[in-house]
Amino acid sequence: MQPERIVSLVPSLTEALFAFGLGSRVVGRTRYCTQPPRLVGRVAKVGGTKKVDVEGVLGLEPDLVVAVREENTREDIEGLEEAGVPVFVGAPETVADALRMLRKLAERVGAPEAEAMLGPIERVYGRLREEERRAGSNRARRVFVPIWKAPYMSVGSDTYVHDVLETCGGENVCGGSTRYPIVDLGEIEDLEPEVVLLPDEPYPFSAEDLPEFYALDVPAAREDRVHLVDGKLLTWYGPRMASSLLQLSALLKS
Numbered sequence: 001m002q003p004e005r006i007v008s009l010v011p012s013l014t015e016a017l018f019a020f021g022l023g024s025r026v027v028g029r030t031r032y033c034t035q036p037p038r039l040v041g042r043v044a045k046v047g048g049t050k051k052v053d054v055e056g057v058l059g060l061e062p063d064l065v066v067a068v069r070e071e072n073t074r075e076d077i078e079g080l081e082e083a084g085v086p087v088f089v090g091a092p093e094t095v096a097d098a099l100r101m102l103r104k105l106a107e108r109v110g111a112p113e114a115e116a117m118l119g120p121i122e123r124v125y126g127r128l129r130e131e132e133r134r135a136g137s138n139r140a141r142r143v144f145v146p147i148w149k150a151p152y153m154s155v156g157s158d159t160y161v162h163d164v165l166e167t168c169g170g171e172n173v174c175g176g177s178t179r180y181p182i183v184d185l186g187e188i189e190d191l192e193p194e195v196v197l198l199p200d201e202p203y204p205f206s207a208e209d210l211p212e213f214y215a216l217d218v219p220a221a222r223e224d225r226v227h228l229v230d231g232k233l234l235t236w237y238g239p240r241m242a243s244s245l246l247q248l249s250a251l252l253k254s
């Protein structure tokens with residue numbers, strides 16, 4: 001039976017549900033679920049991704065809650081399940097994982113417009129994988145992506161962002177680590193990134209942070225490849241994935 005009252009605890013999947021043509025069924029969202037901006041405003045808020053108002057969710061009487069292990073806490077997920085609410089839980093660590101998750105979600109909710117969204121993403125992903133195969137031993141550009149400051153934190157090999165970078169033709173300089181390694185400026189210099197991407201989420205890097213990175217003795221600074229980017233390009237799964245992968249691929253290869 002298809003769910004008629006859906007609460008989404010994941011900003012990118014809230015956007016995906018609307019892109020699936022199911023916006024009228026979404027009755028709850030987190031305060032970080034801001035897309036699509038003109039439509040999501042009518043949906044009730046149930047706290048943040050890490051601090052869900054479980055009682056508020058239950059009050060909306062959902063027949064499905066959408067969550068992701070990376071963004072939502074185990075306690076909140078288990079609390080909802082113990083209350084008898086069906087929970088769809090994704091755990092994507094790669095682009096391929098994200099596509100499989102979106103396919104499963106589309107099937108679970110009976111999405112009428114899923115193929116229109118997922119088909120282009122799969123074609124772009126396939127094209128980039130083929131380009132990667134053809135490149136063979138040609139060296140990819142070394143990329144550093146901080147996701148936090150004070151201390152600086154980056155992304156390891158078991159994260160979605162890592163696989164996005166690899167898919168788009170980059171080599172994650174922190175790929176030898178797992179999860180979210182802490183690094184200082186000296187270590188960043190030792191890693192010798194050729195490209196630095198400064199996303200505006202989860203930490204809001206801005207133009208004020210550029211001088212610190214341009215002061216580093218690294219190829220990225222010398223070759224003017226320190227870029228401010230929309231964090232959604234790196235971390236959001238859903239309808240923007242095809243465009244995100246193409247934009248990042250072009251940026252890393254320019």
